[in-house]
Amino acid sequence: MKAAVLYQPKTPFVIEDVAIGKPGPREVLVRVAAVGVCHSDLHFVDGILPFPLPAVLGHEAAGIVEQVGSEVRTVKPGDHVISCLSAYCGHCDHCLTGRLSLCVSPETRRGEEDEPRLRAPGGKPMTQYMNLSGFAEQMLIHEHALVAIRHDMPLDRAALIGCGVMTGVGAVMHTAKVQPGETVAVIGCGGIGLSAINGAALAGAGRIIAIDRLSGKLEMARTFGATDVIDASSADVVAAVRELTGGGVHHALEAIGLKQTVEQAFSMLRRGGTATVIGIVPPGVEIGIKGFELLEEKRLQGSRMGSNRFPVDMPRLVDFYMSGKLKLDEMISRRLPLERINEAFDDLRRGAVARSVLMLDH
Template sequence: MKAAVLRAVGQPLSIEDVEIGLPGPREVLIRTSAVGVCHSDLHFIEGSYKTALPTVLGHEAAGIVEKVGSEVRTVKVGDHVVTCLSAYCGHCEYCLTGHMSLCPSPDTQRGKDEPPRLAQPDGGSMTQYLNLSAFAEHMLVHEHACTAIRKDMPLDRAALIGCAVTTGIGAVTHTANVRPGETVTVIGCGGVGLATLNGALIAGAGRIIAIDRQPSKLEMARVFGATDVIDASEGDVAKRVRELTGGGVHHAFECIGLKATAEDAFKMLRRGGAATIIGMIPPGVKVELSGVDFLSEKKMQGSFMGSNRFPVDMPRYVDFYMQGRLKLDEMVSARLPLERVNDAFEEMKRGEVARSMIVFDA
């Protein structure tokens, strides 16, 4: 199959032939239909996060099941599915207490004594990225790394649910538990930030403030639910949020992954407020907070993949889209073939797009 391979940090992805195995007892072979180009992948290309190389990147995907293993019970051949990188085992402490996105079990991966799911044509090793490796014509995954959805859902929009939507809406509804009428700020209006704004709207937040440096993204933010926008290039955003809200917000969501914006999220809280960090802050970076603010019961917390229960959440998000409550059409900036995946990352670095989609021929 054709796949986009990362062979060295800082280098463009190369389109290569990659070998893919047959499904094991609890595995599923999926023909990829669409993959979102997410900033998380760029972190690995640029080396701020590490993974074994070579590897096939891509993790925000949807497709159609072509083969299933002998023990698979959750999907069947012909099902339309959305994938999720937070594969879960279903029997560890995290899974059994409802924290499936935190599952650390190796049971969803192949053991060292088993052949790898992916390999180079000459037999060399090829790492599977985040349980998926979606920039490829096919994916071979554990059955608990995908979930079936209704077949009238367009797959190029369904792919967005696999990361941006699940991460953004889940952070609002699961991690932060935003209540109707509460005030919200969202820092960073890329794909995840837009989904966070949309999630705040669905959750019934009262005032929803979007913060970004790009005027075009701030205009897009209004479409996704922002009641107010702040241009971050104009200075002290935390002070402006406090002035705008008469003391600060109940919830601040950081969707970029920077030290400065994480600290700003905490500074713009009202007493008792919570800052939720969604962005991937690079390893080794320290975030500094004012200790006295903890006496006001302010909180900072992380959110991984929206604290999801994705087999339940994703079909619901699909229904939201079909009802017109979840905005996905507006999020897609471009649809490109696999051969142009590097162009998509260049556009992302220039801040020109909300989400580019890699699409495959049916």
């Protein structure tokens, strides 16, 4: 199959043929239709986060089931599906207590003694990225790494739900548990931040404050439900939020992954408020908060993939889109063929897009 292979950090992807295996008993072969270019991938491309290379990256994908293993019960050939990097086993402590996104069971992956799912040109085994490796014509994945959706959902928009939208909306609804009428600030208006803004609107937040340094993204934030915007390039963000809300917000969501913005999120809370970190903070970075403020019952917490229960959540998000409540059309800045993947990552580095989607023409 054709795939985009990364051989070294900070180098271009190479489009070439990669060998893919046959489905095992619990595995599904998916023909990829569309895959989003997510900022999480950029961390690996630029070497901020390590990963064994060469590799096929990509984790925000949607497609059509081609083959299923003998024990697969959740999908069948012809089903339209969304993949998810938080594959779950279904029977560990995390899964049995409803925290599927925290599952770390190795059984959704092939073992070292098993035939690899992917082989690089020349036959060398490849480590599968996030259980998925979506920058390719096909994915071979565990059945608990995808969910079937309705056939009238456009697959290019469905792909966005697989990571960015699920992460942003889930962080609001599941991790932060935003209640109707509460005030929300979102720092960073990329794909995940815009999804968090949309999620806050869906949750009935009374005031939604979008914060970014780019005017174009702030305008987009209004489209997604922001009631107020703050240009971080020309304002004291914390002071501006406190002034707008009369003392601070109930919820601050950080969607960038920087030390400064995480600390700002905590500082802009009112008493009893919660700061939720959605962005990926690089390894080794320490966050500083004023310990005395913990006496005001302020909380700082992380969110992994929106604390999702994706087999339930993603079909519901599809229904939200189909009923006009979830904004996905507005999020797609560009649709590109797989061969232009390096161009899509250049756009991402410049902050020029909310989301680029790679379309695989079969």
